[in-house]
Structures are given as structure tokens and as C-alpha cells.
Amino acid sequence: MLNESSASNGQALSKRAERGLIAGMLVDAIGSGMYVPFSLIFFQRVTGLSLAAIGAVLTVTGFVGMAALPLAGTLVDRFGAHRTRQAVYLLRGLGFLAYPLGTSLGAFAAIATVSAAGERAFPAIQQALIGEVATGEQRDRLMALTRSVRNGGLGAGGLLAAAVIALAGDTGFVIAAWLNGASFFLAALLAVGIKTVKAPVVREKASYRAVLRDGPFAALTGANFLIALGYAALTMLLPAYVVSEFGLSASVAGPLFAVNTALCAFAGVPVGRFTRRYARHTRVAAVGSLLFAGAFIGYALLGSLPRQVLMVSLILLLVLYTAGELVHSPSAGALSVSAAPDNARGRYLATYQLSWALSSTVAPGLFTALLAIDGRLPWLALAVSSAAGAAILIGLERRLPADAVYTRPVVSTPRDLAVAR
Secondary structure (H helix, E strand, O other), rough: OOOOOOOOOOOOHHHHHHHHHHHHHHHHHHHOOOOOHHHHHHHHHOOOOOOOHHHHHHHHHHHHHHHHHHHHHHHHHHHHHHHHHHHHHHHHHHHHHHHOOOOOOOHHHHHHHHHHHHHHHHHHHHHHHHHHHHHHHHHHHHHHHHHHHHHHHHHHHHHHHHHHHHHHOOHHHHHHHHHHHHHHHHHHHHHHOOOOOOOOOOOOOOOOOOOOOOOHHHHHHHHHHHHHHHHHHHHHHHHHHHHHHHHOOOOHHHHHHHHHHHHHHHHHHHHHHHHOOOOOOHHHHHHHHHHHHHHHHHHHHHHHHHHHHHHHEEEEEEEEHHHHHHHHHHHHHHHHHOOOOOOHHHHHHHHHHHHHHHHHHHHHHHHHHHHOOOOOHHHHHHHHHHHHHHHHHHHHOOOOOHHHEEEEOEEEOOOOOOOOO
């Protein structure tokens, strides 16, 4: 049964430490927002290489960067999430400061590999840190708050980069690279005072073999892969769909992306507060996934609507899609963090993060192949995958630890935290 008292042996994150954590995330997001909207052009102007070469390098380094996830998980379990996160902040900062030096293909590939490793590893480390510094409802609240802050920061960074480039021309891209690098150093500085719930210690040996033997967590990771494919739809599928099926300009995607970012920034915390009223992370995350499925079915049916209502329908479906994102993301994140045992949280979350990395890698090829057959197919495939992910989440309720499933602490037998080789 539910118990209002905390089941954790830790302590709540202090307000001062929380402000430092959030401020660092905001600075990081603003810096990242300075290059995300212009990524290919950004690297072309900074390095002087061709777009084809840059695209090939970024694809290869993205795959190579995925190999950093197991290492990141091991480092978190060995040294703690806070120390690992600080080190990755410094690594990413040095990478962006070095980009203007990558004028040859080899140098650019080396710098991009280091940066990709840091970028791929960071979300798992970030979630592990939240798992270390917060428990219960505070953990859920931080998940929602950090997503809102990140979306707001990305939008602000994009506007700042546009202003810098407008004023400084091509030199503005180099300035943006350096400002992004500096943002990582500043974010690390702001996080210096964060104290984890308990100091990291050398625990019993743990391995990824033990993580893979955890059937419920493996199923949770698989469910997230099915749902995470939908997160790529807005940037990868929707622009191609509106151009190929309706002859609209690709620029339509810009305002739609801006609406999504603004809603995530301003509605994330209120929606998170509302969903925390409900008892189970699994069911809240499943509802978010079903909202995704509803939006995808709507996109598949757009062709049957009158042309006059096309733009209005695109916006309404975007709102439904964003609602799914706002409901699913914090609960799914809290579920994955809480389902990971303390002594192997880094390895568990690194494994879970692979579902995000794989979905973003698979999505472009899958979407374009299905689009070539029929414009409705990718949306219907996403609707099916989202619904399947929701069904798996519900089915896992009795197999996952109770303190992970429920949004409030429960009185239960403590989970055996010994993850042996």
C-alpha cells in the first residue's frame, strides 16, 4: 500500500543545489541550441569541409559515439554520476572549442568522435545524477522541470545564434562554437556544489551481463525503443511528409517545431504536476504513448481532409503529439531511473539510453523507406509501435519493483541490490 513517508535512505536535494543543477542545465541547453538548428551549416562554416564529408563523418561518429554508453555506465557506477557528469561537461566543452581547428577531414573526424561520445553518454549520466540526488515525487518533478528547461534553453540558444550570425556573418559560427564550448564549462561550474544522496563507493562487482539478465528491465528498454521512434517524427518525418504528400514548403516545419518547443518549455512543469496525481509511472507513460498513437493516426488520415483545413489540422495534431511527449517523457524517465538498482544504476541507464540512440539511428532509413511506398505507412507504423510500447509498459507493472512503478513510495521488501557477475 502507499506510504507517504519516504522509503529512501537518502535526503532531499537542497533548494540551493537544485538551483545550481537547473541553472547548469539551462546554460548547457542554451549553448546546445546555438548549433542544433544549423548543425550541418554550422560545421561547414566552422571547418570549411563539404556538406557531404561532414554528413558522412557525423553519421559514422554517431555510431562510434554509441560505444561510449557502456563506458559511461561503468564510470557512473565506479565514481558516481556527479563526477562523471562534470568530466563529460569538460570533454564536450573542449570538443567545441577545438572545432575551429578541425579544418582537415582527419582532425574534424577526431574532434567529432570525442564530441559524439560525450553527447551520446550525457543523457544516461544526467538521469543517473537525478536518481542519486532526488527520490520519490521530487525525482518526478525534476524530470519534468529539466525537460522544460532544456526546451526553453534550446529555443533561446537558437535565437541567440541567429542574432550572432546576423551581426558577425560567417565569423558568427566560430563565435557560436566557442560560446557553446564555454557553456559546458559554466554548467560544470554551477554544478560544483551538488551533493549526491550518498557518496559513491566501490561496490560489489557488477557487469552488463547482469543487466541483460534482468528480463523486466530489458523489456522496459524494448518498450522505450518502440515509443522513442515517435520522438524522431517531428524533425525527420513530418517535413518530408508535408512536402512529398501535400506540396507544402519544407519551411512549414520550422513554425511547427517552434510551437512544440514552446509548449514543452512552458507546459512541461504544469503537466508533470498534474500527472503526479496518478499512482503509477507505467500507466502515465502508457497514456502518453497512446496520445502519440492518436496523433500518428491523425497524420495518416490528413490526405482525406479538405485542403482548406490542412494547416489547422497540422497544428492540432502537433498539440496532441506534444501532449503525448509531455505526459510520457517525465514518467518514463522516472520509471527507468527507479527501476535500476542503486549499485548498478549507471550500467542500467546506459543500457536504457541505447534504446534512444538506436531509435534515432534507425528512424531516418525506416521513415524514408516507408514514405517511398505510401505516405501513410510510416505514421501507421509509428501508431502501432507506440501502442505496442504502451501495452508492454502496462504488462510490466507486476514485474518491475513497486517503488519504480508507483509515483509515491511504497512499503515493500527492499529489492536485492547485489548485482553479481
